Amino acid sequence: xxxxxxxxxxxxxxxxxxxxxxxxxxxxxxxxxxxxxxxxxxxxxxxxxxxxxxxxxxxxxxxxxxxxxxxxxxxxxxxxxxxxxxxxxxxxxxxxxxxxxxxxxxxxxxxxxxxxxxxxxxxxxxxxxxxxxxxxxxxxxxxxxxxxxxxxxxxxxxxxxxxxxxxxxxxxxxxxxxxxxxxxxxxxxxxxxxxxxxxxxxxxxxxxxxxxxxxxxxxxxxxxxxxxxxxxxxxxxxxxxxxxxxxxxxxxxxxxxxxxxxxxxxxxxxxxxxxxxxxxxxxxxxxxxxxxxxxxxxxxxxxxxxxxxxxxxxxxxxxxxxxxxxxxxxxxxxxxxxxxxxxxxxxxxxxxxxxxxxxxxxxxxxxxxxxxxxxxxxxxxxxxxxxxxxxxxxxxxxxxxxxxxxxxxxxxxxxxxxxxxxxxxxxxxxxxxxxxxxxxxxxxxxxxxxxxxxxxxxxxxxxxxxxxxxxxxxxxxxxxxxxxxxxxxxxxxxxxxxxxxxxxxxxxxxxxxxxxxxxx
Numbered sequence: 001x002x003x004x005x006x007x008x009x010x011x012x013x014x015x016x017x018x019x020x021x022x023x024x025x026x027x028x029x030x031x032x033x034x035x036x037x038x039x040x041x042x043x044x045x046x047x048x049x050x051x052x053x054x055x056x057x058x059x060x061x062x063x064x065x066x067x068x069x070x071x072x073x074x075x076x077x078x079x080x081x082x083x084x085x086x087x088x089x090x091x092x093x094x095x096x097x098x099x100x101x102x103x104x105x106x107x108x109x110x111x112x113x114x115x116x117x118x119x120x121x122x123x124x125x126x127x128x129x130x131x132x133x134x135x136x137x138x139x140x141x142x143x144x145x146x147x148x149x150x151x152x153x154x155x156x157x158x159x160x161x162x163x164x165x166x167x168x169x170x171x172x173x174x175x176x177x178x179x180x181x182x183x184x185x186x187x188x189x190x191x192x193x194x195x196x197x198x199x200x201x202x203x204x205x206x207x208x209x210x211x212x213x214x215x216x217x218x219x220x221x222x223x224x225x226x227x228x229x230x231x232x233x234x235x236x237x238x239x240x241x242x243x244x245x246x247x248x249x250x251x252x253x254x255x256x257x258x259x260x261x262x263x264x265x266x267x268x269x270x271x272x273x274x275x276x277x278x279x280x281x282x283x284x285x286x287x288x289x290x291x292x293x294x295x296x297x298x299x300x301x302x303x304x305x306x307x308x309x310x311x312x313x314x315x316x317x318x319x320x321x322x323x324x325x326x327x328x329x330x331x332x333x334x335x336x337x338x339x340x341x342x343x344x345x346x347x348x349x350x351x352x353x354x355x356x357x358x359x360x361x362x363x364x365x366x367x368x369x370x371x372x373x374x375x376x377x378x379x380x381x382x383x384x385x386x387x388x389x390x391x392x393x394x395x396x397x398x399x400x401x402x403x404x405x406x407x408x409x410x411x412x413x414x415x416x417x418x419x420x421x422x423x424x425x426x427x428x429x430x431x432x433x434x435x436x437x438x439x440x441x442x443x444x445x446x447x448x449x450x451x452x453x454x455x456x457x458x459x460x461x462x463x464x465x466x467x468x469x470x471x472x473x474x475x476x477x478x479x480x481x482x483x484x485x486x487x488x489x490x491x492x493x494x495x496x497x498x499x500x501x502x503x504x505x506x507x508x509x510x511x512x513x514x515x516x517x518x519x520x
Contacts, residue, residue, distance in 0.1 A: 003171075003196065003198045003379060004170045004171065004196065005019065005168070005169070005170060005171065005172075005173055005194070005196055006019060006381065007019065007152060007154055007168050007173075008022075008152045008153070009022045009026060009152070009153040009154070009156040010022070010148065010151050010152060010153045011023065011026070011027040011135045011136075011137050011153070011156075011158075012084075012085065012088075012091040012092075012093060012137070012148050012149070013091065013092055013093075013149070013424075014092045014093070014388065014424070014426030017092075017384065017385075017388070020502070020503070021160075021162070021175075021192075021502075021507060022135075022153075022156070023135045023505075024135065024160070024505050024507055024508045025160050025161070025162055025175070025507065025508070025511065026156050026158040026160045026162060026163050026175070027135035027136060027137065027156070027158040027159065027160055028043055028044050028135060028136065028158070028159050028160045028508060029043055029044065029132060029133045029134055029135050029136065029505070030042075030043060030044045030045035030048075030059055030061075030078070030131070030132040030133075030134070030136070031043050031044075031045055031048070031128075031129070031132035031133065032133070032505055032506060032508060032509060033129055033133070033402065033403050033505070034498055034499075034506055034509065035241060035294050035401065035499055035504070035506065036239070036241070036491075036496055036497075036498055036499050036506070037496075037497070037498070038403075040128075040129070040132075040403070041509065042062075043062075043508065044061065044062055044065065044073075044078070044136060044159065045059040045060060045061055045062065045116075045132065046060045046061070046062050047059075047060045048060065048128065048132070050125075050128075053123070054120070054123035054124075054125060054446075054448065055119065055120045055122075055123065056117060056118070056119055056120070057117070057118040057120065057127060057128060057131070058115065058116070058117045058118075059075075059078070059115070059116045059117075059118075059132075060114060060115065061074065061075040061078060061113070061114045061115065061116055062114075062182065063113075063114055064182060065159055065182040066159070066180040066182065067138050067140075067157050067158065067159060067180070068156075068157050068158055068159070068160075068163035068164070068178045068179065068180055068181075069138075069157045069180075070180055071138065071140055071157075073136075073138075073159055073182075074110070074113040074114070075110035075111075075112065075113055075114055075115055075116040076110045076113070076139060077136055077137070077138055077139045078110065078116045078136055079108050079109060079110035079116055080137070080139035080142070080143065081134065081135075081136045081137045081139075082101065082105075082108040082118070082131070082134070083108055084137070084142060084148065085097070085098070085101055085134070086101050086105070086108070088148055088149065089102070090149045090424075091148060091149055092388070092424050092425065092426045093134060093426075096126065096129070096130035096400075096402075096407060096410065096416075096417075097130050097131055097133065097134040098426075099130065099410070099414075099416040099417060100124065100126070100127045100130040100131055101131075102416075103121075103124075103416055104120050104121055104122060104124040104127055105118055105119070105120060105121070105127070105131075106119045106120060106121045107119045118131060122446065123445075123446045123447075124445045124446060125445055125446070125447070125448050126402075126404075126406055126407075126445040127445075129402055129403055129407075133505065136159065138157050138158075141157050158178070159178070159181075159182065160178060160181075160508070161177060161178055161181050161183070161186060161187040161508070161511050161512065162175045162176065162177055162178060162187065162191060162192055162511070163175075163176075163177075163178040164176040164177070164178070164179070164191075170196070171195065171196040172193070172194065172195050172196065173193075173194050174191055174192065174193045174194070175191055175192045175193075175194070176190060176191035176192075177189070177190060177191055183512060186512050187511055187512065187514070188489075188514065188515040188516065189487065189514055189515070189516060195211075195212075197351070198350075198351050198379075199350065199351030199352075199353065200217050200218050200219075200351055200352060200353040200354070201351075201353060202351070203215060203217050204217070204219055204225075204226075207219070207226065207481065207483070208225075208226065208229055210230070210233075210483060210485060212483065213482060213483050213485075213486055213487050214481075214482050214483075214487070214490065214502060214514075215481050215482070215502065216478075216479040216480050216481065216500070216501040216502040216503055217479055217481075218279075218352065218353060218354040218479060219236070219481065220280055220353075220354075221280055222236055222280070222282075222481075226481065230483075230485075232484075233483050233484045233485045234481070234483060235481065235482055235483075235484060235490070235492060236480060236481040236482075236500075237480050237481075237490070237491055237492045237493060237496070237500040238282065238477040238478055238479050238480050238481070238500070238501070239293075239477065239478055239499075240282065240283040240284070240292070240293055240475050240476070240477045240478075241293035241294040241475070241478055241499075242293060242398075242401075242475060242476035242477055242478040242479075242501070243293075243398045243399045243400065243401045243408075243475075243476055244286055244290050244291075244292055244293075244398075244399045244408065244472060244473070244474070244475050244476070245286075245355075245358075245396065245397075245398060245399075245473045245474055245475070245476045246290075246396070246397055246398070246399055246470050246471060246472060246473060247265070247266075247269075247346070247359075247362065247394060247395070247396055247397075247470070247471040247473060248387075248392075248394065248395050248396075248397050248429050248430040248470050248471070249261070249262050249265065249393070249394050249430060249470070249471070250390055250392055250393055250394070250421070250429075250430055250431060251430050251431055251432045251469065252390065252420075252421055252431045253393065254336065254338070255327070255336050255342070256393070256394075256430075258325060259467065259468050260321045260322065260324075260325040260327075261322070261325070261327070262468050262469075262470070262471060263310050263318070263321055263468055264318040264319075264321045264322045264369055264371075265318075265366065265369075265371065265394075265471060266310055266311055266318075266468070266471040266472075267309075267310060267311075267312065267313070267314045267315070267317055267318035267321070268313070268315055268318045268365045268366055268368055268369045268371075269313065269361075269362055269365050269471070269473070270313050270361060270365055271285035271286075271311070271313070271473060271474060272285060272313070273361055274357075274358045274361050274362075274473065274474070275474055277357065277361070278354050278355075278357035278358045278361065279354050279358075279474065279477075282477045283474045283475055283476065283477050284474060284475075285311070285473070285474050286311065286472040286473060286474045286475055287299065287304045287308070287311070287472070288303070288304050288306075288307030288308045288310060288311045288465050288472065289303050289304050289307065289461040289464060289465055290399070290408060290409075290412065290464055290470075290472045291405055291408065291461070292474075292475030293475040293476075294401065295404075295405045295408070298404070298405050298454075298457055298461075299461075300457075300458040300461050300462070303458065303461045303462050303465055304461075306462075306465060307465030310465075310468060311471075311472050315368045315369060318368075318369045319368075319369050319370075322334060322369060322370070327342065327370075329370050332367075332370060333370050333371075333372055334369070334370035334371060341372070342370065342371045342372065343371075343372040343373075343374070344371070344372070344373055344374070344393035344394055345373070345374050345375075345376045345392070345393050345394070346359050346362060346363060346373045346374070346375055346376065346393065346394040346395060346396070347359075347376050347377075347378060347383060347386060347387075347392050347393075347394070347395035347396070348375065348376070348377055348378070348383070348395065348396050349377070349378065349379070349380050349383045350377035350378055350379055351379075351380070355396050356375070356377060358396060358473065359373075359375050359396050360375055362396075363375055373394065383395075387429045388424045388425060388426060388429070389421065389422055389423070389424060389425075390419075390420075390421035390422065390425070390429060390430075390431050391421070391422075392429075395429070396473075397429060398476065399411055399412065399427075400412075400427050404444075404453070404457070405457055405460070405461075406441060406444055406445060406457075409437065409441060409460050409461075409464060410427075410441055411427035411428055412428070412432065412464060412469050412470055413428075413432050413433065413434040413437040413438070413463070413464065413467065413469045414428070414433070414434070414437060414438045414441050415433045415435075415438040416438070416441075418431060418432075418433045419431075430469065430470055432467075432469035432470070434463055434467050434469065436463050436467075437460060437463040437464065437467070440456055440459050440460045440463065441460060443456050444456040444457060444460065478499045478500070478501045478504060479501055480499065480500025480501045480502070481500075482500065484517060485517065486516065486517055487514050487515065487516060487517055488514070488515060488516075488517050489510075489513040489514045489515050490510065490513070490514065491510060491513075497509065497513070498510055
């Protein structure tokens with residue numbers, strides 16, 4: 001959802017900085033965690049194994065894979081990709097790969113064409129998914145590129161199902177299938193075409209007109225506005241297991257370094273109204289521990305109950321918090337103890353109509369506690385750049401996910417994900433570090449004992465509630481819709497083999513299942 005497409009297929013930056021589907025479309029990872037089934041699916045790696053002391057992780061690399069230019073793919077490409085990121089610390093990478101490489105990996109090595117070994121400095125079980133989800137780059141292309149952070153990789157070479165770019169214009173481009181794809185007979189479709197839609201509204205006009213086949217955006221009143229228009233072909237599958245939607249306050253800036261301010265902002269928000277009016281009750285307000293959707297079996301109810309007052313609407317209590325903390329009212333608006341008016345910008349992506357309405361409601365709510373919020377709607381590219389560099393006051397945003405809640409909390413409060421403002425960080429946008437939380441998260445990652453992990457996660461939840469690094473809103477639905485007139489095989493309630501959302505890493509699984517309707 002942008003006005004103009006940017007031609008950047010660099011596999012090393014975070015996903016928000018490059019053209020979809022550079023990750024998990026053109027390039028591929030070693031494995032894919034399927035959030036809907038809970039399975040870890042082998043991909044470029046056929047299998048993997050930890051040593052008994054959890055210090056060596058060995059991947060068996062799939063044989064017979066070729067790059068799209070016909071060159072052979074091997075474990076040497078995997079070792080190159082990992083070492084390239086180790087050597088270029090300015091590459092943020094995807095997910096937690098950067099954190100694993102920087103803090104826990106001692107060395108990487110391709111011992112033969114099909115064996116790749118990672119040696120750890122200390123046990124860190126999360127590394128399987130952190131490293132396994134990194135997209136692999138071809139050594140023969142990238143070894144001569146000395147500044148990978150700025151390379152746009154205009155003519156990408158990948159192992160993914162779609163790699164060829166016959167046309168690329170400002171508002172339209174096409175991505176055709178890889179002539180050397182390793183899954184025999186796939187992909188079953190010739191290619192993908194991408195018209196640019198600057199907003200949800202523009203996209204939905206195309207969706208209702210039958211112009212689009214697979215999409216993942218917010219559609220208001222979806223049964224009436226979408227399905228009913230063509231019940232035979234218009235479908236959706238969007239379970240509320242997505243990442244928690246948050247409001248982030250840049251905690252390296254005053255007054256957001258003050259927990260009382262963060263709590264007061266949270267307590268003035270009418271989440272019920274947000275969910276009803278902006279999100280059409282597709283989800284529900286989030287719990288105080290920030291866990292929802294896929295993580296409900298990790299919830300500690302005692303922790304949730306203790307923190308719930310701070311994520312519940314209570315304007316009087318919010319005002320008292322600010323009064324007691326020295327943020328006095330001067331007429332309708334408050335001032336900080338330093339005498340600065342409490343007036344801030346809250347950022348949002350301009351085309352994301354559900355999020356736009358959420359922050360508009362937040363701005364209205366904040367007036368009741370004497371805090372002035374100005375909604376700043378930005379195109380996606382400048383919005384994600386500001387988030388990644390910590391260049392904002394307040395912003396709505398998503399959060400991290402993974403096989404366990406570890407990824408969520410690491411992105412919220414771990415020293416592993418902290419970068420000083422101005423340096424790119426694809427999570428922990430709000431620049432918050434909890435010493436206690438970091439220690440507990442490290443302990444969690446160092447053990448594979450399920451009972452010990454459960455106890456540690458209960459403590460981690462308590463730290464999150466106690467320190468309140470960010471403001472929980474609601475678990476996001478995994479938006480996903482499709483039109484079956486031309487193509488079939490998409491995941492749905494009858495065949496829930498993966499998340500349907502185009503932005504989910506499971507899209508590689510979906511790409512391998514889609515076929516032309518005439519061939520069904």
